[in-house]
Amino acid sequence: MNSRTWAPYGFxxxxxxxxxIFFAYPLFRAGMMSFQQxxxxxxxxxxxxxxxxxxxxxxxxxxxxxxxxxxWTLLLLVPVPMVLAVLLNSSRMMARNLxxxxxxxxxxTSVVVAGVVFRLIFGELDGALMNSxxxxxxxxxxxxxxxxxxxxxxxxxxxxxxxxxINMLYFLSxxxxxxxxxxxxxxxxxxxxxxxxxxxxxxxxxxxxIYVITITLYGGYAMFTESYMLWAGKPSPQNIGLTMVGxxxxxxxxxxxxxxxxxxxxxxxxxxxxxSMLQLTVLGMFRKED
Amino acid sequence: METRKNKINTxxxxxxxxxxxxxxxxxxxxxxxxxASLKPAAELFRYGLNVRWDWALMSLDNYKTIFAGSGAAGHxxxxxxxxxxITALFTVLSLLFSSMVGYGLGVYRFRGQxxxxxxxxxxxxxxxxxxxxxxxxxxxxxxxxxxxxxxxLPFVVAPLPIFFFRQFAQGLPKDFMDAGRIxxxxxxxxxxxxxxxxxxxxxxxxxxxxxxxxxxxFLWPLIVLRTTEQFTLPIGLASFVxxxxxxxxxxxxxxxxxxVPILILFLFFQRYFIxxxxxxxxxx
Numbered sequence: 001m002n003s004r005t006w007a008p009y010g011f012x013x014x015x016x017x018x019x020x021i022f023f024a025y026p027l028f029r030a031g032m033m034s035f036q037q038x039x040x041x042x043x044x045x046x047x048x049x050x051x052x053x054x055x056x057x058x059x060x061x062x063x064x065x066x067x068x069x070x071x072w073t074l075l076l077l078v079p080v081p082m083v084l085a086v087l088l089n090s091s092r093m094m095a096r097n098l099x100x101x102x103x104x105x106x107x108x109t110s111v112v113v114a115g116v117v118f119r120l121i122f123g124e125l126d127g128a129l130m131n132s133x134x135x136x137x138x139x140x141x142x143x144x145x146x147x148x149x150x151x152x153x154x155x156x157x158x159x160x161x162x163x164x165x166i167n168m169l170y171f172l173s174x175x176x177x178x179x180x181x182x183x184x185x186x187x188x189x190x191x192x193x194x195x196x197x198x199x200x201x202x203x204x205x206x207x208x209x210i211y212v213i214t215i216t217l218y219g220g221y222a223m224f225t226e227s228y229m230l231w232a233g234k235p236s237p238q239n240i241g242l243t244m245v246g247x248x249x250x251x252x253x254x255x256x257x258x259x260x261x262x263x264x265x266x267x268x269x270x271x272x273x274x275x276s277m278l279q280l281t282v283l284g285m286f287r288k289e290d
Numbered sequence: 291m292e293t294r295k296n297k298i299n300t301x302x303x304x305x306x307x308x309x310x311x312x313x314x315x316x317x318x319x320x321x322x323x324x325x326a327s328l329k330p331a332a333e334l335f336r337y338g339l340n341v342r343w344d345w346a347l348m349s350l351d352n353y354k355t356i357f358a359g360s361g362a363a364g365h366x367x368x369x370x371x372x373x374x375x376i377t378a379l380f381t382v383l384s385l386l387f388s389s390m391v392g393y394g395l396g397v398y399r400f401r402g403q404x405x406x407x408x409x410x411x412x413x414x415x416x417x418x419x420x421x422x423x424x425x426x427x428x429x430x431x432x433x434x435x436x437x438x439x440x441x442x443l444p445f446v447v448a449p450l451p452i453f454f455f456r457q458f459a460q461g462l463p464k465d466f467m468d469a470g471r472i473x474x475x476x477x478x479x480x481x482x483x484x485x486x487x488x489x490x491x492x493x494x495x496x497x498x499x500x501x502x503x504x505x506x507x508f509l510w511p512l513i514v515l516r517t518t519e520q521f522t523l524p525i526g527l528a529s530f531v532x533x534x535x536x537x538x539x540x541x542x543x544x545x546x547x548x549x550v551p552i553l554i555l556f557l558f559f560q561r562y563f564i565x566x567x568x569x570x571x572x573x574x
Contacts, residue, residue, distance in 0.1 A: 029424035090305065092305055102313035105316070110508065117545075125336070
């Protein structure tokens with residue numbers, strides 16, 4: 001790495017190697033596998049057979065659950081942390097660091113731990129936490145993990161609990177880089193709190209907002225462990241907790257149907273790419289960076 | 291003046307109440323978890339997770355079972371050790387590689403730079419879960435299945451840390467590089483002797499991020515690790531609830547102990563974590 005011309009290539013070499021071996025090749029292989037019947041020592045080309053079988057009830061359940069989950073997490077985990085960060089950053093806020101840490105701590109726990117806790121909180125017993133709260137309001141106990149919409153509530157609450165703090169931290173770090181004089185100028189013009197929020201804060205937070213939306217989309221469609229833990233590794237009743245990645249896992253590692261699993265993976269890839277492109281075009285990320 | 295001061299106090303108080311309520315809500319599941327770890331499993335089966343506070347029931351028995359290593363908890367500390375080894379190796383290697391790549395992309399101008407950075411962004415935007423099946427096949431071919439390296443290698447050069455280091459490296463003083471060159475220092479020497487110390491805040495932030503990811507990682511270790519002795523902590527904990535039987539008492543006390551190392555790491559490094567995020571401040 002002694003020559004200045006070659007040094008940069010030395011520095012980026014780990015990425016190039018890792019990209020080729022652990023990303024590009026497997027992605028290429030996933031494409032190939034999706035047209036094959038893969039059995040130990042016996043690989044057969046089956047054309048579009050896997051794709052033609054894809055549009056079945058399980059796949060529709062997985063796609064519907066993942067999409068719904070992504071939608072609700074986007075709604076919960078972008079605007080709310082943004083507003084919380086603005087409030088927390090306000091000069092009138094006391095004990096800022098304490099609250100910042102308190103809200104972040106859930107993000108430190110593993111999804112396995114969080115999944116166990118929420119599985120028990122949303123238990124079907126009368127004494128379980130959610131049901132005992134409902135009983136205070138005179139609402140009868142619910143079987144949370146046996147109905148599609150109630151199970152989605154449990155999944156979204158779990159996501160909100162784990163990610164609220166970390167998304168808030170992202171917004172908080174971006175808030176700190178907004179120049180103070182913008183607000184001072186607005187004060188002189190007599191702008192109110194709301195006006196300053198919509199005309200200065202929100203536009204200045206746009207880059208970090210795009211980033212948070214992107215990771216939330218990614219996390220939404222990649223969700224697996226939460227539902228795996230809520231139903232303790234067993235299939236959820238009527239597939240109410242089946243996600244796209246859960247479906248890949250089930251086909252690949254439980255039914256050893258690698259080719260079909262790869263076809264699900266490729267479909268998920270196309271879906272996430274389309275959504276990312278759409279989002280980035282709408283939010284104008286493709287405009288040239290300085 | 292008087293009214294303005296009052297207004298500030300009312301607003302502060304409202305904010306305080308709001309955030310205190312929120313903090314209670316967020317910490318509540320952890321409180322319930324710790325409370326549950328002190329109760330016998332029969333209590334959990336009867337009532338689920340709740341906040342019944344009954345001194346007659348509370349004991350450290352679940353923790354004793356874990357430490358005695360009897361029954362289902364027989365491998366608990368093996369998993370703990372496995373997780374510590376994997377997290378330490380993963381974090382150190384990830385810091386080394388991602389800082390190298392991020393630095394290379396951030397401070398030099400070279401052919402192919404834009405392409406490589408675009409590829410970093412592409413990897414960042416595609417969920418790796420999509421390729422777990424071919425990755426599993428590859429891991430078998432490379433004879434890395436059921437090994438520590440099988441867990442670590444595919445994800446150790448991660449795009450997000452590279453991205454953060456690149457942002458950080460762009461702000462490093464270029465004069466230091468020139469000064470180093472004049473003194474006859476090699477490019478690698480400039481990196482390791484001059485730039486690495488300057489990137490300390492970024493290392494702090496990424497260390498927490500990567501240690502957290504590795505310590506809590508579930509799907510990939512679940513696929514790669516086949517034998518009970520090789521399990522990491524999350525896989526081991528998940529195996530406490532299985533179609534063959536549930537061991538909630540070991541699971542819950544084990545889960546509490548599993549949070550400890552990452553909590554300690556966070557409390558020690560949180561200053562770096564937050565400042566590191568700020569400098570990494572994502573640009574659109």
